[in-house]
Amino acid sequence: MTTATDALINAADSALRTLFVAPRASRECPTLPERESDHELSDADRHLSGALMRVNHVGEVCAQALYTAQALSARWPGRSAAPNLPLAAQLEAAGKEETDHLAWTQTRLDELGSRPSLLNPLWYAGAFGLGLIAGRMGPAVSLGFVVETERQVEAHLAEHMERLPVGDHSSRAIVAQMKQDEARHAREAQGAGAVELPAPVKRLMRMAAKVMTTVAHRI
Numbered sequence: 001m002t003t004a005t006d007a008l009i010n011a012a013d014s015a016l017r018t019l020f021v022a023p024r025a026s027r028e029c030p031t032l033p034e035r036e037s038d039h040e041l042s043d044a045d046r047h048l049s050g051a052l053m054r055v056n057h058v059g060e061v062c063a064q065a066l067y068t069a070q071a072l073s074a075r076w077p078g079r080s081a082a083p084n085l086p087l088a089a090q091l092e093a094a095g096k097e098e099t100d101h102l103a104w105t106q107t108r109l110d111e112l113g114s115r116p117s118l119l120n121p122l123w124y125a126g127a128f129g130l131g132l133i134a135g136r137m138g139p140a141v142s143l144g145f146v147v148e149t150e151r152q153v154e155a156h157l158a159e160h161m162e163r164l165p166v167g168d169h170s171s172r173a174i175v176a177q178m179k180q181d182e183a184r185h186a187r188e189a190q191g192a193g194a195v196e197l198p199a200p201v202k203r204l205m206r207m208a209a210k211v212m213t214t215v216a217h218r219i
Helices: 004-020 043-075 085-112 120-136 139-163 169-191 199-216
Strands: none
Touching: 004 043, 004 120, 043 085, 043 120, 043 139, 043 169, 043 199, 085 139, 085 169, 120 139, 120 199, 139 169, 139 199
C-alpha cells in the first residue's frame, strides 16, 4: 500500500525526471523512415520548426505536472474523501503515455539544433499547482479538467500542423501522433465520468495556455 510519503516522493521524482533527465519513450518515435534529411530544411524552416516543437515540448512538461498532481490528489484526497485508486491508475497511465510525447519532442528539438524552454521549471510548477486544485475538487471535476485540457491541446496541435513547414515530415509525424493520443485521453476521461467545466473556467484555461505558448515560442 502506497503511503502519503511514498506518493510525495514519487511526485518529486517525477518532477526531477521531467526537468533534468533525458526522457525515454516506450514507443518508437513516429518519424518517417524515408524522411528528408534535415539539411534540406532551410534555416527559416528549421527555426520555425524548432520554435513550434519547443512549445509542444513545454506542453508535455505541463502534462507531466498535471497528471502527476491529479494522480496524487486521487490517491490522497484529504480527510473528507476516500482514495480513488482506479482514477489514480488511469491518470498515471495517461501520464506515462505523455512521457513518449516528451521524449519525441526532445529528440526532435535536438535534431533541429534547438533547445527546450528556459522556463520549464516555472511551467511545471504552475501546471502542478493547477493539477492539485483540479484534483482536490473531486473525480468528476478532475476528469473534466483532463477533457478540456486535452481538447485545447488537440486544437493547438492541429494549428501546428498548419504552421509547420510542409517539408518537415518528421515534426509533422510526431505532432500527428500526439494529436491522436490527446484525443483518446479526452475520450477516456469523458467515459470515466467527467463533467463539463463552466465556460469562464475554459476561457481562463485558454488564456493561460496562450501566455505559455507565446512565451515558450521565444524563450
